[in-house]
Amino acid sequence: MKDPVTAVTGITYDRESIEQWLLKSKCCMCPVSKQPLPRSSEFLIPNHTLLRLINAWCSANEAKGIDQIQKLKTPLDKVHVQKLVRDLEVPHLYQSTLEEMHALAIESEMKRTCMVEEGVTKAMIVVINKSFKEGKTACLEKAIEVLRLLWNVPTIGNNMKPLVGENIDFINSLTWTLKLQAHNNVKLVNETMLLLKSTMGVADSTLLGSLHIEFFREMVSVLKNNKSLSQQAIKAALHILIQTCPLGINRRRVVEAGAVEELIELELRNPEKSITELIFNLLAHLCSCADGRKHFLLHAAAIAMISKRILSVSPATDD
Known part of the structure; x- marks a missing residue:
């Protein structure tokens, strides 16, 4: 115990432990007495007496490698x-x-x-x-x-959908951030991609149909700059493009943005299995339209790459 707090039931717990319990428990109750507990940490009172005893014990056992407790986080x-x-x-x-x-x-x-x-x-x-x-x-x-x-x-919960899933402004803001920071701030691009993936997860179909070509160009740019960005950011870009592909107009925009060529180039660098699966999933979507097949066949290594990957990566890739 490093930060003892007493609940309204009179039982003392370590702050971090009881806070996790209150956050994840479906029915907020005292683990010992089973009485109801308020979910808010405002009702957890610091037990200063026990804290002094803990600090005294740490000091007495410092020679045995016991560290002093760092400054405690206030609620x-x-x-x-x-x-x-x-x-x-x-x-x-x-x-x-x-x-x-x-x-x-x-x-x-x-x-x-x-x-x-x-x-x-x-x-x-x-x-x-x-x-x-x-x-x-x-x-x-x-x-x-x-x-x-x-x-x-x-x-x-679902609170994010009305905030960002029904308005193109937020996606435009993140697209602008990617375009602005593409070569200046890799960390910001990585964070933005993960946030954009979460946003697309709550976006409604109307919003998905109103995405501009510039959005898809930025996603393809992320795939192109894969050496400098995190694997999570690359996967986020692939997930986003896959999610937008059920709409025919989006498939054409993804192809127009140069995705087919970049996907083949990315796969030729032998990425990890999970990325290969996403690449083939997306290529299957794009090759369902004539423009996608045309761009695929224009790449000199496309057929050879498929021949090499078949039956050698995973059942998902084979499919």
């Missing part, structure tokens, strides 16, 4: 989070506020849950869209990282 106050959201509207507080939000988001899942509940998710979307409309990149990376962290909070 996040909802009022403070609400103030941070308001501070984003104050120009001279903008940067410091985003930096504090980022620091809070990486600390614990409980703090991320609190941030989601107090509207930080929507605030980050507003920041990213505003950056695109004003052409400013200040703190854009922080906002994207915070939104990525908050998206993984279990309680976020």
